[in-house]
Amino acid sequence: MTTDLRGLQPQHPTLYQLAPDGESLEFLYAQCPACRKLVFPANVPGCSHCGDPLQGAEKVARPGGGKLLEYVTLHVPLLPGMEVPRIAADILIEDGLVEEGVIAGSDESVLHVGMALRAVAVAQPGGETFACRFVPAEGAAR
Numbered sequence: 001m002t003t004d005l006r007g008l009q010p011q012h013p014t015l016y017q018l019a020p021d022g023e024s025l026e027f028l029y030a031q032c033p034a035c036r037k038l039v040f041p042a043n044v045p046g047c048s049h050c051g052d053p054l055q056g057a058e059k060v061a062r063p064g065g066g067k068l069l070e071y072v073t074l075h076v077p078l079l080p081g082m083e084v085p086r087i088a089a090d091i092l093i094e095d096g097l098v099e100e101g102v103i104a105g106s107d108e109s110v111l112h113v114g115m116a117l118r119a120v121a122v123a124q125p126g127g128e129t130f131a132c133r134f135v136p137a138e139g140a141a142r
Contacts, residue, residue, distance in 0.1 A: 005121045011129045014043045016064055018121055018130070025064035025119040025132055027093060030057040038062070040097050049096065064119025065137060066093040066101075073108055091117060091134060104133035111136070 006022050016025040029038040034052035042059045046052065071089040074082075087103035103111065104122060116137035121130040 005123060005130045008121075008123060008128060008130045010121075011124060011131045015041045016119065016132050017061060019063065023120055025121055026061040027064045027119065029060045029062060029094070030054050031060050033057055038094050038097070040093065040099065062094075064093075064132065065117050065134070066091040066099075066119075068111060068113055068115045068117055068134075069098065070113060071103060071108070071111055073106065087111070089117075089134065101132065101134045104135045 005018060010016055010018065014028065016027050019026045027040060028042040029040050030042040030044065031038055032047040032050060032052050032054060033056060035047060035050040037047065037049045038060060039047050039049065039054070042057075044054065047054055069090040069092055071087050074086045074088055075084055077084050085106040087106060087108060089101050089103055090098055091101045093099050101119075103117075104120065117134040118137040119132050120135055122133045123130050
């Protein structure tokens with residue numbers, strides 16, 4: 001049973017938004033007017049591919065997800081209040097764009113390098129915001 005998160009706000013509104021299904025996330029990119037490649041996040045000051053200043057760049061929402069490149073389980077909190085254990089990962093979200101993300105859950109045995117991941121919304125304590133977490137995409141079994 002999933003919780004409807006439509007009444008909550010994104011913890012990082014410049015990075016993602018709730019998809020129409022009320023659970024998945026869409027990542028927010030800018031499409032470079034010079035080279036037409038996507039850059040992330042949409043509010044960066046310039047294109048990471050060609051250096052264009054992105055003046056008037058079109059904002060593009062794409063399904064959130066990617067390919068798992070590497071991961072590690074953190075057993076010591078890096079910040080006050082951080083829950084552990086927590087799996088941190090490097091994820092290829094778009095051709096040439098690698099971002100750090102958090103895997104939902106703490107069981108590394110369900111993960112393998114190269115697997116497809118999907119970004120989902122997870123309600124945060126306090127009930128006002130949701131955060132981005134990654135889960136194995138459907139059909140991403142070993």
